[in-house]
Amino acid sequence: MTDKHTVLFIGRGQTYDDLKLYLQNLKEIELHHEDVAAVEEMKNGHSDILMIEYAKNHENTCGLLEELCARYPDCILLLMAPQKPGPEQLMQYMKCGVRDIVTPDDNLEAFLQKAVALIHRRSEAGRPGAGRLGRVLCFFSSKGGVGKTFLAVSAGRVLGQSPERRTVLVDFDLQFGDMDLYLDANSPRTIGELFEEVRNNGDRLSDFILDSHVHPVTPTLHLLSAPLSPEKAESIQSGSVVQLIKALKKRYDFVVLDAGGVLNDIALAAFDKADRIFLVVNGEIASIKNAGQTFQLLKKLNYDETRIDFVVNAVSETFPLDEGTLMKILTRKPVARIPASARVRESINQGYNLVLKKPEDPAVRGIREFCGKIAADFNVRLDLRDRPSGFWGRLFKAGAA
Ligand SMILES: Nc1ncnc2c1ncn2[C@@H]1O[C@H](COP(=O)(O)OP(=O)(O)O)[C@@H](O)[C@H]1O
Numbered sequence: 001m002t003d004k005h006t007v008l009f010i011g012r013g014q015t016y017d018d019l020k021l022y023l024q025n026l027k028e029i030e031l032h033h034e035d036v037a038a039v040e041e042m043k044n045g046h047s048d049i050l051m052i053e054y055a056k057n058h059e060n061t062c063g064l065l066e067e068l069c070a071r072y073p074d075c076i077l078l079l080m081a082p083q084k085p086g087p088e089q090l091m092q093y094m095k096c097g098v099r100d101i102v103t104p105d106d107n108l109e110a111f112l113q114k115a116v117a118l119i120h121r122r123s124e125a126g127r128p129g130a131g132r133l134g135r136v137l138c139f140f141s142s143k144g145g146v147g148k149t150f151l152a153v154s155a156g157r158v159l160g161q162s163p164e165r166r167t168v169l170v171d172f173d174l175q176f177g178d179m180d181l182y183l184d185a186n187s188p189r190t191i192g193e194l195f196e197e198v199r200n201n202g203d204r205l206s207d208f209i210l211d212s213h214v215h216p217v218t219p220t221l222h223l224l225s226a227p228l229s230p231e232k233a234e235s236i237q238s239g240s241v242v243q244l245i246k247a248l249k250k251r252y253d254f255v256v257l258d259a260g261g262v263l264n265d266i267a268l269a270a271f272d273k274a275d276r277i278f279l280v281v282n283g284e285i286a287s288i289k290n291a292g293q294t295f296q297l298l299k300k301l302n303y304d305e306t307r308i309d310f311v312v313n314a315v316s317e318t319f320p321l322d323e324g325t326l327m328k329i330l331t332r333k334p335v336a337r338i339p340a341s342a343r344v345r346e347s348i349n350q351g352y353n354l355v356l357k358k359p360e361d362p363a364v365r366g367i368r369e370f371c372g373k374i375a376a377d378f379n380v381r382l383d384l385r386d387r388p389s390g391f392w393g394r395l396f397k398a399g400a401a
């Protein structure tokens, strides 16, 4: 059985009649016509789509849209404008929560089909078990240089290879994050600007703000990079971090966080929302000791210990501890051991994608195995082959050089 969806049209009677004609074959859409005053009578969640015909002037329209969007956050807001808005107006409409705009020059039918697709997509996402997986993986170590950024980025690259899965990397090493360097991605719009816009938007994180700040590394791997200068990290609050992760969970299958190296409010907020916290250690005794201490501290802070795992990175023959001593310090077996490889540094310095360019590299194999465990853990099917095939594969290959 098809679910019914309601479109509430606010505007002229003539336009309403046109709309009715277009929608007559779409039995799952129920169209209603109201004037602006009748909106007052609406109950929350009454409609799936609010379709607004441009009111008298731009300012009035923005005021109305803002009000509607705040009052009915679950509705999809569409605007019919008499002419193409300029870039600034467009920006304002988007900030008011408008998802799409149609003008008389546009093809109304195509626009309506898009609107219907939007409702369908939303109702898909609303079904239990459907929509994005929203799994949050967090990499942390209080010791610098152990490989958390390398692991987060590489895991993101492997997870982001599956065409049907969307992955976002978020750099919460707010002062000195360098995920963008690892990905050779230059994005002027960072997490700093994102939070600034959220503040200017009455603390509302809209899809538009989110989409305009993530950088598409590939179609299925996006990046939200750290602020370009360390002082911009100062104003970021842990509450905003929670709000951001919640929003990302709805839009991505995997949200991979580089939580940096400081155990502060930001890192704890990331831990709060994380499905897995990976404490990264390398062959330095100090990193192993610190990770053991962090684990104990997180347990004291009542973090569910089943969500915490150790990952040993850069494992070589010169690894300083035997298995027994490692277990004594960490108190549990690491979930993964990633071999050391000279190519890791080379790939970072030369800006190439190690995962794709050197799939046979031992460190890359280790990362793929690690991602296989993550997938099994979450009971998710992933494409973990060396090289993805088909359209996405070609795109990845094109981006690998
Ligand atoms: N598996 C590995 N094998 C060899 N070198 C590695 C490996 N992982 C990381 N490195 C090296 O360690 C350095 C620090 O890694 P990075 O991920 O930036 O650490 P962190 O984010 O913990 O500060 C990198 O520049 C890289 O050269």
Ligand SMILES: [Mg+2]
Pocket (backbone or CB within 6 Å): 148, 149, 150, 173, 177, 178, 258, 260
């Ligand atoms: Mg780092």
